Amino acid sequence: MEGANGATNWTVGCAENLTLQVGDVLFKIHAHVVEDASFGLLLRRPFQQALLCRFEDLPGTKVEISVCNPANISRRVYISTRPCTGRAPAVQVISVVNRSPPSISLPSEQVIAPHLFPPLPPVDPALVLKYKTVDKKVQPIPATMPEEFCTIRCISEDPLLMLLPLPTHPPDFTPGERLTQECLDELDLNSDGFLWPEELKLVIHILKVNELTLAWTEEEKGRFHDEYFAPVKIPVIEHVPWADKNLPIPPGLLEEVIKIFWEKLAASVYEHSDTLYHSRWFCVKKKNSAPCIVHDLQPLNAVTLCNLGVPPIADQIIKSMAGRSCYTMLDLYLGYDQCSLNIASRDLTTIQSPIGAIRKTVVPQGWQSMSPILYTTLQQG
Secondary structure, eight states: OBOTTSOBOOEEEEEEEEEEEETTEEEEEEEEEESOOSOSOOOOHHHHHHTTOEEEEOSTTOEEEEEEETTEEEEEEEEOOOOOOOOOOOOSEEOOEEOOOTTSOSOSOEEOOOEEOOOOOOOOGGGOOOOOOGGGOOOOBOOOOOGGGSOOBOOOSOGGGGOOOOOSSOOOOOOOSSSOHHHHHHHOTTTTOOSOHHHHHHHHHHHHHTGGGOOSSTTTOOOOOTTTBOOBOOOBOSOOOOBOOOOOOOGGGHHHHHHHHHHHHHTTSEEEOOSSOBBOEEEEEOTTSOEEEEEOOHHHHHTBBOOOOOOOOHHHHHHHTTTOOOOOOOOOSSGGGGSBBOGGGGGGGOEEETTEEEEESBOOTTOTTHHHHHHHHHHHO
């Protein structure tokens, strides 16, 4: 089991109908048992839903937590909280204790010899992090959004009307410009044998017809057409340009980071800039250990007018998909890089990189209003 802080541990077992009590409120939950973790008891969504748990941020770093009695929903019980420092050690050898039911005439407790599991991956201390406290979060400016900053979306015709009819007897695959034989083998479309041969040929035919929408490299990645989705303009108040100092780049990553910048510059994600703005940026490791460039947009978010749009409620989407089969999934391949940024707002994203001062030509990831804008664009597109 892998925790949110990156720690990996072996599950010892499960406890069903575990009875817990908060004040005079009794409730039952199911729990996974691990040998060692960065917490004593972790209560997540089932607990929050069963007891209508409520979290309220107080001034400073304090958080007030209260639960509701299922038998009397008008009464709430408040739980005292305190700051806690996380830890995430890895365990390689554990002892499993088998407790037999009391109705069976066996010893009440049997200790099984320690079992050596495969070695767990080492825990990176950098992954043991915590969320930013409320008092340090950068909040956008609450104000009325001027009309000139509204993103215009114009779909002149129904895209579904332009789709070609599906053939009843799809042809055999022939390599194309984007969908080559190597790329098709990498997709591994029918690894579990779920599709019939003709169904597999139809899926491959659809991908071949729409192969220009597929991308495996930065250069092949496209964008939304400006005639359908106008470039995004960042609404800001009057402010003094900022020039933050960069964090040092580890020497071992410098060459790889420079390569990433040149690839994104060739793909028109960045362009050269000459402005007073200099935002801070740094690198983090992705799951495949490749470096990822992150822009620190806190100064920009502090002068941005607030966009109150929110993504859909995840629970509603999950419930609507209950009992359905998921045939395939598509990766947007950096969806933020597919929304063009208005030229009047590009200077706000300037950073000082190893290849010079450059700025974004697409909407930067981490900007406060990006999530609602991207969701609305994808929904209408």
